[in-house]
Amino acid sequence: DAKTTQPNSMESNEEEPVHLPCNHSTISGTDYIHWYRQLPSQGPEYVIHGLTSNVNNRMASLAIAEDRKSSTLILHRATLRDAAVYYCILLNSGGSNYKLTFGKGTLLTVNP
Amino acid sequence: NAGVTQTPKFQVLKTGQSMTLQCAQDMNHEYMSWYRQDPGMGLRLIHYSVGAGITDQGEVPNGYNVSRSTTEDFPLRLLSAAPSQTSVYFCASMHLSSYEQYFGPGTRLTVT
Numbered sequence: 001d002a003k004t005t006q007p008n009s010m011e012s013n014e015e016e017p018v019h020l021p022c023n024h025s026t027i028s029g030t031d032y033i034h035w036y037r038q039l040p041s042q043g044p045e046y047v048i049h050g051l052t053s054n055v056n057n058r059m060a061s062l063a064i065a066e067d068r069k070s071s072t073l074i075l076h077r078a079t080l081r082d083a084a085v086y087y088c089i090l091l092n093s094g095g096s097n098y099k100l101t102f103g104k105g106t107l108l109t110v111n112p
Numbered sequence: 113n114a115g116v117t118q119t120p121k122f123q124v125l126k127t128g129q130s131m132t133l134q135c136a137q138d139m140n141h142e143y144m145s146w147y148r149q150d151p152g153m154g155l156r157l158i159h160y161s162v163g164a165g166i167t168d169q170g171e172v173p174n175g176y177n178v179s180r181s182t183t184e185d186f187p188l189r190l191l192s193a194a195p196s197q198t199s200v201y202f203c204a205s206m207h208l209s210s211y212e213q214y215f216g217p218g219t220r221l222t223v224t
Contacts, residue, residue: 032211043116043202043215044155087154091211096162098143098206099170100213102154 004088009107012078020073020106022088027068030093034100035062035073037084044087044102047073083110114138116216118203124222125193133188133219135203141214143206144186145170146178148199149218155202161186162208193223 005023012018024033035047048055048062050071055062061074075082087105091098119134137144145160157170161180175197177189186205190197203216 034211036213041218043204043218044213046212046214049211097157097160097168097170098145098211098213099157099160100147100155102149104154 004090004103006086006088006103006106008104009109011109011111012075013111014080015077018075018078018082018108018110020075020086020088020108021070022072023070024088024090025069027090028092031090032093033062033064033068033071034089034091035060036087036089036100036102037082038087038105039081039084044100045084047086049091078108078110080110080112083108116203116205116214118201118216118219120219121217122220124224125190126224127193127195129193131190131193133190133201133203133221135186135188135216136184137186137203137205137214138184139205139207139214140183141205142183142208143213144180145204145213146176146186146188147202147204148172148197149202150199158188158201190221195223197221198223 034049036044038044050062063072085105116137142163146158147155149155156172159178161167167178201219204213206213
């Protein structure tokens with residue numbers, strides 16, 4: 001499985017934008033970039049995913065570098081509820097088990 | 113929609129006991145899976161199913177059995193509990209066409 005690298009932790013202030021980076025230099029052409037987050041004592045929650053183009057949904061935006069070796073999850077206005085561990089995961093579209101390989105992720109702290 | 117539900121929320125077992133962790137979803141998802149999360153670690157895939165009557169092993173299947181007799185339910189059976197199976201167990205489901213996995217709230221299992 002291709003690996004991802006994320007900072008261990010980041011801090012933000014409430015109502016400010018947050019840019020969470022992810023490096024995936026060994027990504028293959030059929031790997032989708034997924035983001036999940038896990039709030040304390042809860043199960044992981046899907047945030048967004050993309051292949052090549054930038055993606056937007058009601059939760060966040062995903063900016064993918066042109067060479068696809070890195071991506072950035074953008075939370076446009078952080079709230080206290082966004083404090084969580086954010087996982088950047090590569091999922092190969094050709095695989096049959098849809099296994100999500102969770103690393104250590106980035107612990108996002110949001111200050112009031 | 114209730115989404116993905118798991119029971120029980122908490123369970124304490126003695127070594128050697130068996131039990132079944134229940135998982136149900138009401139979204140008509142074809143794909144269901146079980147993960148375990150140990151302290152300070154990412155989630156690891158135990159078993160998965162791409163439809164009723166079809167199951168397969170994930171990354172850490174030893175000591176666990178699954179069955180999928182209906183689309184809605186995917187129980188995980190611990191055959192003979194061991195302290196190494198102390199963990200938080202998450203069930204997830206997904207439409208095969210969407211790549212968005214929905215996770216349940218988890219079952220916290222302690223084996224003494």
